[in-house]
Amino acid sequence: MKKKVTKVVNKGIDTTELIMAMDELEKTNGIKKEFLMESIESALVIAYKKNFDSNDENVKVVIDKEDGQMHVYQQKDVVEEVTDDKKEISLSDAQKINTNYKVGDIVNFELMPKEFGRIAAQTARQVITQKLREASRDVIFKEFADKKGEIITGLVQKADGGAVIMDLGRIEGVMPRKEQIPTETYHVNDKIRTCIISVEKGIKGSTQIILSRASTEFVRKLFEIEIPEIYEGVIEIKSISRDAGSRSKVAVYSPNPNIDPVGSCVGQKGIRIQNIINELNGEKIDVIEWNEDPSIYISAALLPAKVLAVDIKEDEKFAQVIVPDDQLSLAIGKGGQNAKLAAKLTNWKIDIKSESQFRKIIEEKMAEEENENSSAEEFEDNSDNAVENENETENNTETEE
Numbered sequence: 001m002k003k004k005v006t007k008v009v010n011k012g013i014d015t016t017e018l019i020m021a022m023d024e025l026e027k028t029n030g031i032k033k034e035f036l037m038e039s040i041e042s043a044l045v046i047a048y049k050k051n052f053d054s055n056d057e058n059v060k061v062v063i064d065k066e067d068g069q070m071h072v073y074q075q076k077d078v079v080e081e082v083t084d085d086k087k088e089i090s091l092s093d094a095q096k097i098n099t100n101y102k103v104g105d106i107v108n109f110e111l112m113p114k115e116f117g118r119i120a121a122q123t124a125r126q127v128i129t130q131k132l133r134e135a136s137r138d139v140i141f142k143e144f145a146d147k148k149g150e151i152i153t154g155l156v157q158k159a160d161g162g163a164v165i166m167d168l169g170r171i172e173g174v175m176p177r178k179e180q181i182p183t184e185t186y187h188v189n190d191k192i193r194t195c196i197i198s199v200e201k202g203i204k205g206s207t208q209i210i211l212s213r214a215s216t217e218f219v220r221k222l223f224e225i226e227i228p229e230i231y232e233g234v235i236e237i238k239s240i241s242r243d244a245g246s247r248s249k250v251a252v253y254s255p256n257p258n259i260d261p262v263g264s265c266v267g268q269k270g271i272r273i274q275n276i277i278n279e280l281n282g283e284k285i286d287v288i289e290w291n292e293d294p295s296i297y298i299s300a301a302l303l304p305a306k307v308l309a310v311d312i313k314e315d316e317k318f319a320q321v322i323v324p325d326d327q328l329s330l331a332i333g334k335g336g337q338n339a340k341l342a343a344k345l346t347n348w349k350i351d352i353k354s355e356s357q358f359r360k361i362i363e364e365k366m367a368e369e370e371n372e373n374s375s376a377e378e379f380e381d382n383s384d385n386a387v388e389n390e391n392e393t394e395n396n397t398e399t400e401e
Helices: 016-029 033-051 091-097 116-145 216-226 261-266 268-279 294-301 325-332 334-346 355-400
Strands: 003-005 059-063 069-079 088-090 106-111 151-158 164-167 172-175 191-201 207-212 236-243 247-253 284-289 309-313 318-323 349-354
Touching (some): 033 059, 033 116, 116 191, 151 172, 191 216, 216 247, 216 268, 247 294, 268 284, 284 294, 294 318, 325 334, 334 349
Parallel strands (some): 069 088, 172 207, 318 349
Antiparallel strands (some): 069 106, 151 191, 164 172, 191 207
């Protein structure tokens, strides 16, 4: 469809400074100039309709991208016969303006009421500000959504024993109580590192960022930061289990047989792992080597306890583990912590028995088997005696006959 624009004498509103401001906003905030311009044009249409009691749907505001001139138009379709003079113009009348107009073209009539400049500045400012705020929120949301799972440094703004509010620069983040390390105490103006575990939009469009220091993801990212081989992909973190503030278990693996994954993570004189422990406020960390053989993997997962034997049931993903008597409490851990972390790390059900407990179970089973065998032999003897008695009875009966 061909569109014609009629230029009139009325001078548009000069918005050169506004164009410069939009260019600056695009550079500093990343808000696209085209989006801002569309928002402003829409806002000015609303301002015009509100202040001049216009319900016309064919009002349009256009800002020239080059010189910043602003124009308000009433658009009318060129038709053969007019049925609505507010929206349509006859072909003959249109050709009086420009002989090139044809049916289907659009004629723009510029509107510029005397008070529009002032009214537009007052009314549109609120709408424009809202649009800019929304655009800024979208930019912030996208920025932090892309950072989900990463570590970020922030300043504690509020810490009263409940959720911790943190200043992340352009926005605030929240670290709920359950995402805090239980052994830590936070104070206002503390500079701490956290992991972004959730980025969502609130009811009013604001970005809500949930932070954590208690998640396994926080430990994973710390390993990536402190250990270049993990960041580069030479060493893989296969699994992590954690009791925040107390102990973590990290299973690592390298497809390169010349690389010691555990040694690389610990570092020379333990410097690498110590940096992570310090960040976690003294939390113990067991770094073990992942193995595709579940028996070897489970044995390693129960460190620092020593394991004598592992009997596995693949179908049930169940492992019976035997440890020396003096290692039982260590293998299970205080409150069952070590066993629980090992089970979570390996994703296997683990039952731990001491050597003496296992021997006792074996002896009891052997005793049961002996009793069963004795009962079976006795049953066989009784059966043989019954057969002999039956045979004697039959023989006696034949003799009597």
